[in-house]
Amino acid sequence: MAGRLIYLIGPSGSGKDSLLDAARPRLAERGCRIVRRVITRSAESVGEAARGVSPEQFAAMQAEGAFALSWQANGLCYGIPRQIDDWLAAGDDVLVNGSRAHLAQTRERYPESLVLLLTVDQAVLRQRLIARGREALVDIEARLARNAQFTAELIAGNGAGLLVLDNSGPLEHTVERLLCCLDHGHSACA
Numbered sequence: 179m180a181g182r183l184i185y186l187i188g189p190s191g192s193g194k195d196s197l198l199d200a201a202r203p204r205l206a207e208r209g210c211r212i213v214r215r216v217i218t219r220s221a222e223s224v225g226e227a228a229r230g231v232s233p234e235q236f237a238a239m240q241a242e243g244a245f246a247l248s249w250q251a252n253g254l255c256y257g258i259p260r261q262i263d264d265w266l267a268a269g270d271d272v273l274v275n276g277s278r279a280h281l282a283q284t285r286e287r288y289p290e291s292l293v294l295l296l297t298v299d300q301a302v303l304r305q306r307l308i309a310r311g312r313e314a315l316v317d318i319e320a321r322l323a324r325n326a327q328f329t330a331e332l333i334a335g336n337g338a339g340l341l342v343l344d345n346s347g348p349l350e351h352t353v354e355r356l357l358c359c360l361d362h363g364h365s366a367c368a
């Protein structure tokens with residue numbers, strides 16, 4: 179049986195990378211793989227263990243068909259290696275740190291995907307982005323503005339099939355809720 183594509187989305191700073199890191203061993207126990215993204219961001223920058231490439235390398239990879247999914251946001255290009263299709267075909271679940279703006283295309287290519295929306299209170303979000311210290315303040319404001327555009331729209335318009343995970347509290351709680359959603363579906367995990 180084919181595996182499930184699990185597409186994790188949420189505002190910048192909502193905790194997607196942190197959640198994936200914290201849940202990694204327990205996802206591995208369940209045979210769920212976490213995709214290593216290709217990003218035109220230097221490998222030294224703080225954050226996830228993505229593969230950093232130059233814009234030219236990214237364009238060449240894209241032209242070769244190296245990506246199952248790809249998008250641009252925040253001045254960067256993101257690619258999800260095509261290898262995920264082999265993993266899915268082999269029956270493994272695959273978790274992708276995704277883009278809200280690319281949700282429709284993802285659903286088109288992977289209609290059976292499970293979409294998880296990570297949310298966090300806006301004031302907490304601003305503090306976390308500042309504390310993370312990865313972006314300049316002006317970039318943080320741009321990310322917050324981008325966020326405002328999305329969350330309400332997503333919940334209102336794409337509610338069907340979208341599971342909301344709140345990460346305003348301790349990360350360990352969110353890990354438990356994520357695993358519960360994967361194992362049992364949303365209604366069992368309030």
Ligand SMILES: Nc1ncnc2c1ncn2[C@@H]1O[C@H](COP(=O)(O)OP(=O)(O)O)[C@@H](O)[C@H]1O
Pocket residue numbers: 188189190191192193194195196197306307309310345346347348349350352
């Ligand atoms: N539940 C949480 N409680 C406190 N801090 C958190 C929590 N989740 C994430 N953080 C912190 O918030 C910041 C943003 O998290 P990050 O995982 O980088 O978000 P994203 O990948 O969605 O942009 C990081 O500094 C991280 O340590």
Ligand SMILES: O=P(O)(O)OC[C@H]1O[C@H](OP(=O)(O)OP(=O)(O)O)[C@H](O)[C@@H]1O
Pocket residue numbers: 187188189190191194195225251252254256275276277278279280324
């Ligand atoms: O369409 P959006 O939902 O706004 O998403 C745009 C991109 O931003 C995030 O990546 P990135 O890891 O660079 O940013 P983050 O860590 O600040 O979330 C997310 O994973 C997407 O790749």
